[in-house]
Amino acid sequence: MTGESSAIASLRHVPTPGKPASKHSYPLYADHIVAIGRDPRCHIVVDPVLHASVSRRHVEVRPVAEPGTVPRWWVCDLDSSNGTYLNGKRLRGCQMLQSRDRITLGQSGPEYIFEYCAQEHQSQTLEVLTLPPQETPVAPIVEERVTFTQLFPILSTGRDLTQKAYLAPSMITIGFVVAMFLAVGQAIVFNLLIAGYLALAAYYFVYQLCGKHKPWWVPVAAALGTIALLRSPVLPLSIWLFRQVLPGHVPEDGESISFLVLLIRMFFGAGLMEELLKALPLLALFAIGRFLPAPWNSRVGIWEPLDGILLGAASAVGFTLLETLGQYVPEIIQNTTLQVGEGLNQLRGLQLLIPRLLGSISGHMAYSGYLGYFIGLSVLKPKQSAVILTIGYLTAAGLHALWNAMGWVSPVVLALVGILSYAFLAAAILKARSLSPTRSQNFATRLKG
Numbered sequence: 001m002t003g004e005s006s007a008i009a010s011l012r013h014v015p016t017p018g019k020p021a022s023k024h025s026y027p028l029y030a031d032h033i034v035a036i037g038r039d040p041r042c043h044i045v046v047d048p049v050l051h052a053s054v055s056r057r058h059v060e061v062r063p064v065a066e067p068g069t070v071p072r073w074w075v076c077d078l079d080s081s082n083g084t085y086l087n088g089k090r091l092r093g094c095q096m097l098q099s100r101d102r103i104t105l106g107q108s109g110p111e112y113i114f115e116y117c118a119q120e121h122q123s124q125t126l127e128v129l130t131l132p133p134q135e136t137p138v139a140p141i142v143e144e145r146v147t148f149t150q151l152f153p154i155l156s157t158g159r160d161l162t163q164k165a166y167l168a169p170s171m172i173t174i175g176f177v178v179a180m181f182l183a184v185g186q187a188i189v190f191n192l193l194i195a196g197y198l199a200l201a202a203y204y205f206v207y208q209l210c211g212k213h214k215p216w217w218v219p220v221a222a223a224l225g226t227i228a229l230l231r232s233p234v235l236p237l238s239i240w241l242f243r244q245v246l247p248g249h250v251p252e253d254g255e256s257i258s259f260l261v262l263l264i265r266m267f268f269g270a271g272l273m274e275e276l277l278k279a280l281p282l283l284a285l286f287a288i289g290r291f292l293p294a295p296w297n298s299r300v301g302i303w304e305p306l307d308g309i310l311l312g313a314a315s316a317v318g319f320t321l322l323e324t325l326g327q328y329v330p331e332i333i334q335n336t337t338l339q340v341g342e343g344l345n346q347l348r349g350l351q352l353l354i355p356r357l358l359g360s361i362s363g364h365m366a367y368s369g370y371l372g373y374f375i376g377l378s379v380l381k382p383k384q385s386a387v388i389l390t391i392g393y394l395t396a397a398g399l400h401a402l403w404n405a406m407g408w409v410s411p412v413v414l415a416l417v418g419i420l421s422y423a424f425l426a427a428a429i430l431k432a433r434s435l436s437p438t439r440s441q442n443f444a445t446r447l448k449g
Contacts, residue, residue, distance in 0.1 A: 009073060011044070011061065011103070014111040026112075030071035034061045036105065036112075037078075046110055053106045055080040061097070061114075073097045073114065079443065082106035093442075169204065173197075195324060199317045202365060206313045209429050211442045212306040215299050218285070222311045223318030225281030230322050235277070242273035251408070259405065266404040271367075271397030278315040278368045279393075282375055285311060305376035305432035306442070309425075312372025316364035363403060366421035371396040373428035380435065399424060 009028040026044055028034060035041075037058040038048040046054045058080045065071040076094040077084040084091040085104040097114045104111045176197040183189040203219070229235070242248040248269025251257060257265075282302060289301015302308050374392025378385035399421045406414040436442055 008071065009114065009116050011112040012115055014102075014113060025115075028061060028063065028073060030063045030065040032063065035078075036060070046105065051105070051109050053082045054109050055082070058105050059084045059103065061103075062094070064096075075101075075103055075114075080105070082109070169201075172200070195321055199321055203313055203317050206365060206369060206425075206429075207310060209426070210306050210310055211433060212310065212436065212438065213443065214307070214310050218300055219310060219314030219317075222281045222285060222314040223321075225284065226278055226315045226318035227322050229277055229280060230319065234280075238273050238277060243269045246272075248273060259409065262408060263401055263405045267397060267401035270404045271400035272393075274319070274364075275367055275371055275393065275396045275400060278312070278319050278364070279371055279375065281315050282308060282311050282372060286375070286379070302372075302376050303379055304436055304438070305373045305380070305428070306436050308372030308374070308376030308379075309369045309429060309432055310372070312368040312370070312375070313365045315372075316368035319368075320364045363418065363421065366418075366425040367396045367400045369425045370399070370421075370428050373432055376432065377435070380437075395424075 008030070010025045011028065011034070012025045026034065032043075034043045035057055036044040036046065037056050038046050038051070038054050039056040042057060046058070048054075055078065057078050059078060060076045062074045062076060063071050064074060073096075074094045075084070075086060075091065075097050077091045083106060085107065086095055087102050088104075099114065099116050101114045102111055103114065176193060180190060180193050183193055207214075243250060246268045248265055248267070250269050251262060251265065285300060286302040289297045289303070291297075292300055302311065371392050374388050374396075377392075378388040381388060399417075403414065403417050403421060406417050433439065433442065
């Protein structure tokens with residue numbers, strides 16, 4: 001911040017009783033974001049000795065200026081360990097600032113008051129924030145002493161560790177490792193554990209890309225709903241409709257057909273059928289969400305594309321687990337000759353299990369997550385829902401069919417189709433984040449900086 005543009009607002013620091021006072025006020029400009037924290041690179045640097053509970057990058061004050069209007073400012077918590085409080089209430093994501101709002105870093109940290117100031121008195125009331133050339137900050141001079149919480153950091157941040165992205169995956173991984181050690185020699189249990197872990201890791205990757213919080217039991221319900229659907233009479237009925245009535249007959253071993261015929265069969269027998277089955281739990285959750293009271297309706301239902309992507313990917317996890325563990329792995333174990341021994345049978349089953357589940361990222365999760373984007377988009381634009389859902393359904397089924405057809409042709413081309421499918425999903429996630437009505441509260445948006 002150089003002070004080249006006029007400042008019409010400021011953050012006034014409220015002196016903490018019993019602690020040395022810092023600068024009185026800091027100017028806010030319509031073209032600069034102000035970061036506050038212990039990191040020396042922040043625009044407003046908090047003394048790490050006096051305020052150890054403040055995160056390195058704790059909060060940002062962001063300007064919003066439309067041409068011809070008076071600039072306004074948002075205050076955004078940067079996923080800080082001890083939280084940010086606005087007028088005594090915990091801040092979730094971002095909120096528009098009003099004159100005289102009080103911003104507190106943590107429950108007992110430094111406090112700042114947001115104020116609009118008269119142009120003619122700016123030079124007398126504000127101390128201009130400056131940075132040395134090349135944005136290189138000067139670290140504050142602090143007393144050389146170590147606090148108790150610095151020596152034992154778990155005492156000051158332990159209660160917030162469960163909210164951080166790096167702790168939960170580690171705990172889950174350790175739990176799966178211990179369980180797999182206990183399951184050595186029990187092939188079915190071991191395969192189930194490793195399948196569950198790989199599928200969960202694939203879904204967590206998509207969840208982090210989406211950046212929207214969703215209660216864990218909602219995606220689990222979508223996955224279990226798909227599994228229950230595949231175990232119900234709905235599956236035989238779907239097979240009869242798409243593979244006997246419609247031209248979706250799966251080629252038999254040794255059958256000679258052209259690639260075009262193969263692609264058409266896969267489009268009906270795999271793409272349209274399987275994507276519809278995986279979408280049914282999403283439609284059920286959408287309907288349930290419409291009848292629930294707030295805030296349960298927003299937690300359970302589908303209200304935007306990000307909801308559809310998250311639940312579509314979860315539905316694909318259930319589909320992939322059941323398909324792989326219930327069909328492909330038992331088939332390869334059964335088809336292995338008895339002469340090679342049971343141990344080699346299980347090894348070959350495991351060799352198939354791992355790549356099939358890892359392929360779910362660019363396979364079922366990509367198609368279903370992509371279709372979920374269109375289901376959520378149809379909620380935002382109900383007048384065009386028929387066109388939106390038709391395009392999404394046909395596109396997802398087309399990608400699915402292309403993947404299945406290429407599996408009969410060439411592994412190299414199959415890999416390219418997998419990359420293409422993931423590119424479709426990634427593009428849908430990026431677009432969904434930009435369209436999200438809750439964009440300011442989504443953690444992927446907040447962490448972007």
